[in-house]
Amino acid sequence: MLARLLLRRPCASHIQYRFLHAGRAGREDPRWPGYEVVIGIETHAQLKSRQKLFSHALTSGPKEQPNANVSVFDAAFPGTLPKLNPKCVDLGLRASIALNCDIQKRSSFDRKHYFYSDLPTGFQITQQYAPLAKNGSLDVYLPDQPTPATVRIKQLQLEQDTAKSTFIGRTLASLVDLNRAGTGLMEIVTEPDLRSPEEAGAYVRALQAILRAVGASDGNMEEGSLRCDVNVSVNRAGEPWGTRCEIKNLNSVRFMQAAITSEIRRHIDILTSPNPIVSQETRGFDENTFETFKLRSKEDAPDYRYMPDPNLGTLVLSEERIATIKRTLPExxxxxxxxxxxxxxxxxxxxxxxxxxxxxxxxxxxxxxxxxxxxxxxxxxxxxxxxxxxxxxxxxxxxxxxxxxxxxxxxxxxxxxxxxxxxxxxxxxxxxxxxxxxxxxxxxxxxxxxxxxxxxxxxxxxxxxxxxxxxxVKGASLVNDLEGVIQNAMESMPKEVAALKAGHMGVLNKIVGRVMKESRGRADAKSVKEVIERVVSTTP
Amino acid sequence: MHRTARRVATRLARHCTQDYSTRQAVLEKNAQINAFVHIGPEPGPSSTPKTGPLADLKIAVKDNIATTDSPTTCSSAMLKSFTSPFEATVVQRLREDGADVVGKTNCDEFGMGSLNIYSVHGPTLNPFDPSERRSAGGSSGGSAAAVAMGACDAALGTDTGGSIRLPASYCGVVGFKPSYGFVSRWGVVSYADSLDCVGVLGADVPVVSRVFERISAFDTKDPTSAEPELRQLASAYTKQRLQSMTRLEGLKVGIPQEFFPAELSRPVLDRFRSVLRVLKERGVRLIPVSLPSSSYSLSAYYVLASAEASSNMARYDGIEYGERRPPSSATDLRSVASVYAQTRSAGLGPEVQRRILLGTYALTSDAFDNYFLQAQRVRQLVKNDFDAVFSLPNVRNEGVEDDPSAEGVDVLLHPSAIGSAPSLSSGPNPSSALDAYVQDLLTVPASLAGLPALSVPCPSPAPGEGNGDDGWPIGFSLIGQWGTDSLVLAVGEAISSAMR
Structure with a gap:
């Protein structure tokens, strides 16, 4: 298998060059000959802000005491109102600029509704209808390809993170930690421009590096500050794109690549079966079996009842503010x-x-x-x-x-x-x-x-x-000092000195080593050697 | 005739003899009216005498405004023992100004209702003549009744679609809904954020003006609070207009033809005409105007307000605070929604549930375009209609540099409600639930446009006049351009004194 892969590789890359400029055409992959894969990624990256997106509460690290950083707004108390944190907007703008996006001078916030214990208000504030930035791109380099793959960024939007709820199966109870509730997130959505699990991995790594470089997010997947949802579809070469399935909440690049590979194989198995119809689904990834599993079908998809947030109005960005962010963008x-x-x-x-x-x-x-x-x-x-x-x-x-x-x-x-x-x-x-x-x-x-x-x-x-x-500096003679050190060393190693005198030159280095150690390296090994040889030869 | 005479006598007697200087007296009277759901302790003699611009005023606060020294129930079973950990900006300002906060007033659950009948504390009786058991109006019925029974000088209410002006009209007091964004909503429990306004009810316009001027201020905690620059701009226009006016002489008052629907009762029309007669005598120019989109206001209002309500009510799940109904043995504990459903079904009343369902439907992806977006379009048309008839420009519109137009009117004038206070004895039933929405017909246009609106009592008919008039209070309403709150209040006071 490996040999075949290596043999085919030059040919495969060659095909890719030809199609690169005609948009991201599918390419032959020796792992699934005759099939093409189309991948798009939605990334949620926590903004590295001191305070939350709409409240004064501090953001928390993973080691924080549960429910330590919670304001009345985060806990959805009646009578509380959101207040947009301008620092979060600036960090979102940095990421948008780094991703070559068109910054939207006017954007707005919407409420996405669903009932779950990690959502105290019953809605998440996001930017469904008018995101902060659109139409960006990111060049992704793969080690075996000299030219980068350009991945188009559809949009970048600001939204609230949810709380953390842990279901305890034994007691049938949920534990809720509101530290994360209301922390600022960026949702970064690509167009379906990726063509292999490796490209998807390279894209996420490149995105991580960018977000870290501009200070927008620490992009730490292990700690959950960067999570990915991946859309995968498979089609026979030359045919229209297949039905896509979404794999939710992948929290490492390795798992993401494994999930995509598993999903591709699953689609191909269906496409080669007697009933070759892939149904649109939302799926999860089992980290133990390295396989995806069904979460819900398209029919069960919840209706989030999006509504413009009546409190936050329009976020208007001045030319000047955008220019300042551009000017001060880190390398x-x-x-x-x-x-x-x-x-x-x-x-x-x-x-x-x-x-x-x-x-x-x-x-x-x-x-x-x-x-x-x-x-x-x-x-x-x-x-x-x-x-x-x-x-x-x-x-x-x-x-x-x-x-x-x-x-x-x-x-x-x-x-x-x-x-x-x-x-x-x-x-x-x-x-x-x-x-x-x-x-x-x-x-x-x-x-x-x-x-x-x-x-x-x-x-x-x-x-x-x-x-x-x-x-x-001191006007003192180190040579005398040095000779003293050598003297001491030789006196403490009578056996070695005797051996040296007997002509066993091999022990010389051992004595030199001792001197070097005693002099803490300041002596020159060559001259030490000379001094020792002289002393040995001149003493009986 | 006998009845009317008796009523007038009762009113006079009440105002002259009843003494509400002690909390005990308020408590006793309240047992019948049910205006208060919580009465604070007597300000003790030990406490330092209050100073400040409002130190001489007793003020009641609607129970959907957060206070730290008493529960904030919103008249809901869901919050029946909820005390807010923080205080609303408006209450803070009242206390800083030395006002005596008497207590919390009854209302429709979360402000949803027009008759103050959807309250876990029971309905508020209209104090005009409690023996008739009529509605005090809603949703700020407790605030209006508290003022009408003389238990306080003024009361804070909230107005989303008429919730201050309607009870003011029914109880015979002055009720003012300021421009949207003038008074902070921090600590005011949201019903429909884009419409909710905190306002003031009082026995006369001057006391309402005094309280309003103290609570109207920019607040960084409220993202919809009007910025100081906008306030200044609007205030400059208002001052200019007020200076060029000597009392009512030369005032241009628009009478919007759409505000006289078939549902309007005959006595309301008669009393409104008598107000117009007085104005004409004082040299006011009455100008018929048209606000063509107003007829769609009520439908648009109920779609938008319900949609926002369905969203705002989602937080009442019994987890972080409030009452919680433990799941029954049949509940699937793995489904969060079914666990919440127990609490929400038990804790939220029928009208709140009705609006949640209505709003939830309006926001579903299938209905969104036809309901929510359509209602938003109507809302814009309603705003445009108002901007077209006022002489002063709307400073909230972008790029406003217009000079006041010579054509337009200063204020609009219309009856506050289609009739006098309805009786409580009929009780709520499914068909009357929709009829109740008609009560808001005349008040919702100003709410949709976020404009300042003031309801002032019409004079009672002289003995022998008032064909079919039951003698109960009826108000007229003034609407002004956004930000011209002091103009509306000044005109309201001028008209009131002209009628005395």
């Missing part, structure tokens, strides 16, 4: 990538490593500029000016610093070494004032003892500066 992922490639001349692999590291940084609330620098900002700051070699910076940051953090079981976000400190450290090494070994030791010391002290000062305190530098 988008593809812009960052392009900049890293061109201004530092890195190979793609290194850029990808840096971007991957950057992608897990915290997204600040309300689109504020973070006080904590992300890895790329950190890197940019280290390279600022032209004096530092970007490749050396990359090595010190991505190999040494990251390596030491990893061995300390820390991630980059908990790094305490400031840009100034690391910059100085790199400069000391490049100026040969600090040996590489000493610098590594110094970094370990500074990570264990975080401070704002300049690196050079710490290095002096730790007596790590190279001999010439120490002599300059």
């Amino acid at each position: 988008l992922p593809w812009e960052t990538r392009r900049r890293l490639l061109s201004s530092y001349g890195f190979p793609e692999k290194q850029v990808d490593t840096l971007m991957k590291l950057d992608s897990v940084k915290d997204v600040p609330l309300d689109g504020e500029t973070s006080t904590i620098q992300g890895p790329i900002q950190y890197f940019d700051a280290l390279c600022e000016g032209t004096k530092r070699d970007s490749k050396a910076v990359y090595n010190w940051m991505m190999h040494e610093l990251l390596g030491q953090l990893t061995s300390r079981k820390q991630d980059f976000q908990s790094n305490t070494l400031t840009v100034q400190q690391l910059a100085e450290l790199i400069d000391l090494v490049q100026g040969k004032i600090l040996t590489g070994t000493s610098a590594k030791y110094l970094m370990r010391h500074m990570l264990s003892n975080p401070s704002n002290q300049p690196t050079k000062q710490v290095a002096e305190e730790q007596q790590l500066l190279s001999p010439e530098q120490t002599q300059e």
